[in-house]
Amino acid sequence: MSTDPETTPGPEAGIDPNTLRDSEDRISPLWLERLRAYLAAGRADDIATVMEPLHAADAGDVLESLDPDERLALVRILGDKFDYSALTEVDESVRVDLMDELSNADIARGVTGLDNDDAVTILEDLEQADREDVLSQLPTFERLSLKRSLDFPEESAGRRMQTDFIAIPPFWSVGQTIDYLRSEPDLPDEFYQIYVVDASYQVLGIIPLDKFLRSRRETRIEDIMNTNVILVDANEDQEEAARDFERYDLVEVGVVDEKRLVGVLTIDDIVDVIHEEADEDIKLLAGVGDEDISDAISDTVRSRVPWLVVNLFTAVMVSLVIGLFNATIEQMVALAVLMPIVASMGGNAGTQTMTVTVRALAMREIDGRRLRRLITREMVVGLINGVIFAILIGVVTALRYGQVDLGAVIGLAMVINLVVAGTAGILIPLALDKLKADPAIASAVFVTTITDVVGFFAFLGIAGLWFGLF
Amino acid sequence: MSTDPETTPGPEAGIDPNTLRDSEDRISPLWLERLRAYLAAGRADDIATVMEPLHAADAGDVLESLDPDERLALVRILGDKFDYSALTEVDESVRVDLMDELSNADIARGVTGLDNDDAVTILEDLEQADREDVLSQLPTFERLSLKRSLDFPEESAGRRMQTDFIAIPPFWSVGQTIDYLRSEPDLPDEFYQIYVVDASYQVLGIIPLDKFLRSRRETRIEDIMNTNVILVDANEDQEEAARDFERYDLVEVGVVDEKRLVGVLTIDDIVDVIHEEADEDIKLLAGVGDEDISDAISDTVRSRVPWLVVNLFTAVMVSLVIGLFNATIEQMVALAVLMPIVASMGGNAGTQTMTVTVRALAMREIDGRRLRRLITREMVVGLINGVIFAILIGVVTALRYGQVDLGAVIGLAMVINLVVAGTAGILIPLALDKLKADPAIASAVFVTTITDVVGFFAFLGIAGLWFGLF
Numbered sequence: 001m002s003t004d005p006e007t008t009p010g011p012e013a014g015i016d017p018n019t020l021r022d023s024e025d026r027i028s029p030l031w032l033e034r035l036r037a038y039l040a041a042g043r044a045d046d047i048a049t050v051m052e053p054l055h056a057a058d059a060g061d062v063l064e065s066l067d068p069d070e071r072l073a074l075v076r077i078l079g080d081k082f083d084y085s086a087l088t089e090v091d092e093s094v095r096v097d098l099m100d101e102l103s104n105a106d107i108a109r110g111v112t113g114l115d116n117d118d119a120v121t122i123l124e125d126l127e128q129a130d131r132e133d134v135l136s137q138l139p140t141f142e143r144l145s146l147k148r149s150l151d152f153p154e155e156s157a158g159r160r161m162q163t164d165f166i167a168i169p170p171f172w173s174v175g176q177t178i179d180y181l182r183s184e185p186d187l188p189d190e191f192y193q194i195y196v197v198d199a200s201y202q203v204l205g206i207i208p209l210d211k212f213l214r215s216r217r218e219t220r221i222e223d224i225m226n227t228n229v230i231l232v233d234a235n236e237d238q239e240e241a242a243r244d245f246e247r248y249d250l251v252e253v254g255v256v257d258e259k260r261l262v263g264v265l266t267i268d269d270i271v272d273v274i275h276e277e278a279d280e281d282i283k284l285l286a287g288v289g290d291e292d293i294s295d296a297i298s299d300t301v302r303s304r305v306p307w308l309v310v311n312l313f314t315a316v317m318v319s320l321v322i323g324l325f326n327a328t329i330e331q332m333v334a335l336a337v338l339m340p341i342v343a344s345m346g347g348n349a350g351t352q353t354m355t356v357t358v359r360a361l362a363m364r365e366i367d368g369r370r371l372r373r374l375i376t377r378e379m380v381v382g383l384i385n386g387v388i389f390a391i392l393i394g395v396v397t398a399l400r401y402g403q404v405d406l407g408a409v410i411g412l413a414m415v416i417n418l419v420v421a422g423t424a425g426i427l428i429p430l431a432l433d434k435l436k437a438d439p440a441i442a443s444a445v446f447v448t449t450i451t452d453v454v455g456f457f458a459f460l461g462i463a464g465l466w467f468g469l470f
Numbered sequence: 471m472s473t474d475p476e477t478t479p480g481p482e483a484g485i486d487p488n489t490l491r492d493s494e495d496r497i498s499p500l501w502l503e504r505l506r507a508y509l510a511a512g513r514a515d516d517i518a519t520v521m522e523p524l525h526a527a528d529a530g531d532v533l534e535s536l537d538p539d540e541r542l543a544l545v546r547i548l549g550d551k552f553d554y555s556a557l558t559e560v561d562e563s564v565r566v567d568l569m570d571e572l573s574n575a576d577i578a579r580g581v582t583g584l585d586n587d588d589a590v591t592i593l594e595d596l597e598q599a600d601r602e603d604v605l606s607q608l609p610t611f612e613r614l615s616l617k618r619s620l621d622f623p624e625e626s627a628g629r630r631m632q633t634d635f636i637a638i639p640p641f642w643s644v645g646q647t648i649d650y651l652r653s654e655p656d657l658p659d660e661f662y663q664i665y666v667v668d669a670s671y672q673v674l675g676i677i678p679l680d681k682f683l684r685s686r687r688e689t690r691i692e693d694i695m696n697t698n699v700i701l702v703d704a705n706e707d708q709e710e711a712a713r714d715f716e717r718y719d720l721v722e723v724g725v726v727d728e729k730r731l732v733g734v735l736t737i738d739d740i741v742d743v744i745h746e747e748a749d750e751d752i753k754l755l756a757g758v759g760d761e762d763i764s765d766a767i768s769d770t771v772r773s774r775v776p777w778l779v780v781n782l783f784t785a786v787m788v789s790l791v792i793g794l795f796n797a798t799i800e801q802m803v804a805l806a807v808l809m810p811i812v813a814s815m816g817g818n819a820g821t822q823t824m825t826v827t828v829r830a831l832a833m834r835e836i837d838g839r840r841l842r843r844l845i846t847r848e849m850v851v852g853l854i855n856g857v858i859f860a861i862l863i864g865v866v867t868a869l870r871y872g873q874v875d876l877g878a879v880i881g882l883a884m885v886i887n888l889v890v891a892g893t894a895g896i897l898i899p900l901a902l903d904k905l906k907a908d909p910a911i912a913s914a915v916f917v918t919t920i921t922d923v924v925g926f927f928a929f930l931g932i933a934g935l936w937f938g939l940f
Contacts (some may be wrong), residue, residue, distance in 0.1 A: 025713070026837045057717045065837055180683050191680050192662060192721065207681040210661050214651050228577065243495070246745070249661070249738035251721055267737050268719035275716065278748030279829060282755065286825035289817065293830040293844065300851045304822050307860065311818045312859060316813040316866060322807045327804050336806035337793045340813070340922070341785040348781045351582060352774050355756035359749060360763040365498045367535055374763065381770045388775065389782060396786060449834040453811070 020058060027058075029063045035062070042130070047074065048081045055123075060089025064294060072101050084110035088121045091292040093299065096125050098221035104130055108137035108324050115189065116163040117269060120149045124159065136319075148262070157241045160273070161255045161263030164188035167195040168221060170204050176218030192252040192266070193329035196225045199292030201260040203229055232265065241265055242273045261330050281362055284440035285355065287311075307445075314449040316345075321453050328469045334401055335463050336408055342459045345389060346417035346451030353425025354376050354447045358439045361429060375426055382422025386415035409466050417451060424450045490528055497528075497535045505532070509543055515928030517544065518551045527864045530559025533568075534764060539764045542571050554580035558591045560567050563764040563769065575599055578607035584611075585659065588737060594629065597821030618732070621640040627711045630743070631725040634658035638691060638702025640674050645687030662722040662736070666695045671730040673699055674743045701726050702735065711735055712743045713834070751832055754910035755825065757781075777915075784919040788813075791923050795930035798939045804871055805933050808880055812929045815859060816887035816921030824847050824917050831899060845896055852892025856885035879936050883929035887921060894920045 022028040038046045051059060051074075063071050063086060075082050075098060082164055084107075087095050099107065099122070100236060107126075111119040111134070123146065131150070135143050145163045152158025165188060168177055177194065181187065194212060196205040205225030215224050230248060232241045234257040244250065255263040283291060287307030289301060322329075322339070329336050357374075360366050366374065390411035398407030429439035430448045464470045494499040502524060508516045521529060521544075533541050533556060539707040545552050545568060557565050557580075567594070569577065577596075581589040581604070593601055593616065601620070606615050615633045621862040622628025635658060638647055647664065650655065661688075664682060675695030680741070685694050699719060702711045714720065715737060725733040753761060757777030799806050828845075829834050836844065860881035868877030898916045899909035934940045 025710075025834050029837070055718055065840065066836070069649065094743055135566070182686060187680075190678065204818070208660065209683060210657075213491055213648060214657070216652060240495075246741055247531075248525055249527070249741075251737060267721060267741070271716055271719075271737070271741065274741060275748065278745065278752070280747070282752045282825060282829060285752065286821050287753075291826055293826060293835050293840075297847055297850055297854070301846065301854050302849070304819070304855065308815065308818060308855060308859060309833060309862075311815060312862060313813070315814040316863075319807050319811050322810065323686075326803055327805065329806050330797075333796055333800045333803075336799050336803075336809075337789050337796065339806075340792065340810060340926075341782070341789050343810070344785045344788070345778065345781060348778060349774070351756050352758045352777070355752060356758055356761055356763060359752060364495050365534070365763050367499070368529070370535065370763075377767055377770065380767055381774070384767070384771050385774065385778060389498045389778060392782060393786075420658070426660075430512075438680060452814075456810075 011460045020054070020062075027061050032062070032065055035074075036066075036070065038152045039070060039077065042077065044077045044079075044263045047077055051078060052081065052083075056083060056085040057089045059086035062097075064090050064094055068097055071098055075102065078203060080109065082110065084122060085114055085118045088118045091294045092125065092223060093292050093295050095122065099126060102134045105137060108134045112138060112142065116145055116149060116263070117160060120144055120159055124150060124154070138402075152234050155238050156234065157236045157238055157255050157265055158257065158263070160235065160238050160241075160269045161265050162188065162269075163263045165195060165254070165261070165264045166191055167197045167201065167261060169198070170196050170220075170222035170225065172221045173217065174212065174215045174221065174224070177212075177221065178217070191264075195254055195261055195264075196221055197261055201262075203231060203254055203256065203261050205229060222418055229254070230262075233257070238270075239277055242270050242277065245270045246274070249255070277362070279425070281358065281440045284438065285358065285444055287444065310445050313331040314445060314452075318449065318452040318456065322456050322460070325456075325464060328460055328464040331469050332463065332467065334406065335460060338397060339456055339459050342410060342413045342417055343452045343455035345393075345414060346421045346455045347448045349382065349385060350417050350421035350425040350447040351444065351449045353382075353422050354429055354443050357426050357429040358443060361433050361439050365409075366430075371430070375423075378422040379419060380427045382419040383415070385422075386418035389418065404416075405466060406463075409463045410459060413455065414463055416458045417455045420454045421447070423450045490524070490532075497531050502532070502535055505544075506536075506540065506609065509547065512547065514547050514549075517547055521548060522551065522553075525554075526553060526555040527559045529553060529556035534558075534560050534564055536804045538567055541568055544835070550579065552580065554592060555584055555588045556830060558588045561596065561764045563762050563765050564604040566591065569600075574603045575607060576659045578604045581616075582608060582612065586615055586619060586733070587630055588628055589798060591615055594620060594624070602721040606808050620685065622704050624707050625702060625727050626737055627702045627706045627708055628733070629729065630708050630711075630739045631704065631735050632658065632739075635665060635724070635731070635734045636661055637667045637671065637731060640668075640690075640692035640695065641667050642691045643687065644682065644685045644689045644691065644694070647682075647691065661734075661735070665724055665731055665734075666691055671732075672723055673701060673726065673731050675699060676724070699724070701731075703727070704732055708740075708743045709747055712747065715740045716744065747832070747843055751828065751910045754908065755828065755914055757914065766785060780915050784915060784922075788919065788926065792926050792930070795926075795934065798930055798934040801939045802933065804876065804938065805930060808876075809926055809929050811863060812883045812887055813922045813925035815863075815884060816891045816925040817918045819852065819855060820891035820921045821890050821914065823852075823892050824899055824913050827896050827899040828913060831903050831909050836900075841900070845893075848892040849889060852889040853885070855892075856888035858885040859888065863938040875936060876933075879933045880929060882932055883925065884913045887925045890924045891917070891921045 006215065006375065016205050021027055028216065035050065035080065054062065066074065071094070087098065111122055135147060138146065145321070149158060168180070180300045192209055194207045194209070195203055196207065197203055205227045206229050207225050211224060230244060230250065232244060234255050241253070244253065251267045253265050254261050255265055280290070283289065289303035291303045295303070350457065365418060392412030393414055394407035397410050398404045424447050429443045432439040432442055489498055490501050505517070505520065524532065533544070536544065541564070557568065581592055593604060596604065605617060608616065616672050619631065619633065638650070650789055662679055664677045664679070665673055666677065674701050675697045677691065678881060681694065700714055700720065702714060702722045704725050711723070714723065721737045723735050724731050725735055750760070753759065759773040761773045765773070863884055864877035864881030867880050868874045895919050899913045902909040902912055
């Protein structure tokens with residue numbers, strides 16, 4: 001990013017906002033040190049001077065870089081000068097911790113005048129009683145509009161929407177609309193399209209601003225409006241709304257509740273949703289739940305233990321399978337030395353297939369016809385990789401132990417396990433998806449348990465038969 | 471998504487575009503079957519009638535749902551009526567396969583008149599010679615502007631940018647600008663802001679359309695322009711540009727080359743970048759390279775083998791470590807049965823920490839001061855989880871084998887391995903990041919190798935010492 005040097009406002013007193021970030025694009029340690037010095041000295045005015053010119057996103061990053069007690073001190077010392085929209089830019093855990101420390105009166109003052117969607121983000125994490133209390137201290141209009149947004153389900157379009165928008169009747173002219181826009185002081189901060197509605201706020205059409213700008217003053221709105229309108233329902237999941245934005249390259253979309261226009265979703269909210277969803281997939285696959293880097297130790301332990309418990313359970317199961325071959329291993333200890341190789345290769349191959357499948361499911365890329373092609377593909381890839389790695393490990397083993405037989409046994413087990421890995425890697429996420437479970441959350445444990453069990457069982461079983469050890 | 475029934479154009483002859491998608495939001499099998507019937511019967515006009523009303527994104531999804539030979543047949547039968555922008559909406563492998571089959575003359579006709587960024591997406595995958603050939607068949611202006619975009623590095627802002635934009639001098643008035651917009655036929659399809667430039671196309675400021683619309687005709691441009699402008703360099707990586715969009719909630723940003731405005735990036739391109747980057751991280755972590763669901767078997771094998779080779783290598787190394795304890799295992803075969811439990815728990819715990827760290831690095835959330843806090847946190851979490859799971863597995867083992875000693879040994883090994891897992895899970899991605907390597911690509915193999923080695927070594931080593939088996 002480069003900011004044109006000639007047009008950027010000069011450095012503010014104290015800490016230059018242009019030095020906010022270091023070359024790695026992180027908040028600069030120097031900048032932070034000086035802010036900390038101001039905080040320690042209680043220099044409220046200086047702090048206000050350096051924080052006020054910051055974009056909410058930058059202020060949020062500054063907050064995240066501070067220690068929890070410094071964050072609170074910063075918010076308190078700024079008082080009414082603290083811009084609460086910065087709180088929408090920090091991790092949920094940071095926001096919740098701060099909210100816990102602030103009084104409901106402070107929060108009410110802070111969210112008054114914020115964009116509706118920002119206020120919702122801040123209020124939705126509060127306890128029910130605190131939320132009611134904060135809402136009761138807000139001006140009537142804001143209270144009602146926030147209450148309506150908060151009534152929609154979590155992670156719905158209604159929760160994310162902005163309730164300010166421009167709606168005009170179809171019989172207006174372009175000139176009339178421009179005059180209205182110029183004279184009306186109470187317009188949304190940013191908008192990209194104008195909604196054309198009937199008396200009951202049903203959407204008749206939209207006009208993107210660029211098209212609007214190019215039309216002559218006398219043109220009637222209904223003659224230029226785009227009537228093929230994509231709308232989302234307020235109760236729809238934000239993820240589905242995000243898919244519409246991505247697919248149709250939207251910048252703004254109207255949100256309807258029982259056919260009436262109640263708000264708009266803009267792309268900046270959707271970008272956050274897209275990010276969260278991709279993040280969620282990665283984290284679910286690794287079994288770390290909804291974890292943020294700034295979570296406390298206790299939250300981190302709580303987020304990770306469930307997955308580890310499941311893994312302990314399956315690991316013990318796998319160990320029971322190995323236990324079946326106690327006598328075999330006793331007679332030939334090389335088997336114990338080699339067996340993790342087969343299991344580990346299966347686990348990796350299965351994870352590869354599973355990851356591709358989980359992502360394709362998340363992006364709705366798999367349909368009926370493709371499905372058969374994909375399952376066949378994965379089995380064939382498993383077979384090819386199985387043969388490649390069977391030969392590699394077979395030769396290595398034969399050389400290491402001077403036993404061609406042992407090489408053949410491990411090679412055979414490898415082929416079996418990699419075919420099973422490919423098959424399980426695609427079928428398990430598909431089955432979970434069919435059962436309406438999130439394939440990202442449970443696939444990994446199923447797939448690796450299967451490849452472990454099959455890996456150990458095939459290798460030890462074939463070895464037992466081949467060498468007559470049973 | 472709901473489309474207002476009253477304002478949506480009626481069903482087209484043959485296949486109703488409203489039935490394009492099924493309830494799962496995938497291309498409906500019924501719709502596809504009828505398209506296939508048209509294709510088989512060579513009904514070119516009917517195919518044109520059903521394909522033309524589709525949004526490029528929908529047409530792309532239809533293409534992806536067809537078999538490779540059907541895709542080619544569809545493009546050929548539509549001829550000049552095929553909208554090449556649909557090709558920017560399909561997986562790279564699908565696009566490349568189609569391009570291979572089409573003549574350069576066809577491709578040249580297809581990209582003529584496309585948006586610059588769409589044409590670049592189609593041309594950038596062509597072989598050098600074919601690309602030159604296609605370019606030579608284009609109108610001069612398009613050829614030059616495409617050549618310039620293609621000269622920027624792959625995945626740079628210059629490659630992704632749109633070269634049509636609105637640039638005006640600062641001394642114009644709002645009215646003059648509106649008149650220009652109304653009279654000029656050759657404007658970009660969509661734009662969200664107006665650029666104010668000097669004679670050498672250096673950016674002096676920008677005006678978002680909504681602000682522009684609300685200003686009176688006589689207002690001078692330089693009085694309302696926003697001078698604190700974020701610009702990206704054409705050579706900058708698209709990922710960095712994406713971070714600016716996300717952070718500052720941008721919808722459009724100017725792209726400069728040697729300070730001159732040469733194009734604009736819009737949020738729809740950036741949404742694709744954000745998606746790709748998150749996808750890349752997931753896939754790199756799983757070791758599947760840059761793989762698409764529609765890749766051929768040979769590409770899939772090629773994408774997965776390298777990672778499996780690395781894994782085979784480390785698995786053999788791990789097996790050598792186990793081999794050191796041959797004699798120990800021979801005396802107590804229960805060790806072979808139990809040892810995968812310790813390794814598997816370590817691998818999972820290490821992967822959890824690593825995933826959180828890799829994502830935090832990708833999103834630039836880790837700075838110096840946080841770092842120390844994070845490393846400590848991960849070690850403490852490892853210790854706490856280690857103690858929890860040491861007790862669990864210790865009790866289970868003691869009961870299973872009737873040996874309290876064996877329970878103590880596996881418990882001790884578990885504590886050691888989970889602390890090591892947490893430490894390796896954070897230090898390895900950080901080290902790779904410091905070495906300018908992508909932590910997503912190589913962390914997983916390092917982390918699991920370490921937890922395997924430490925898991926087996928600690929468990930077998932402690933057992934050997936405890937039971938005097940050396």
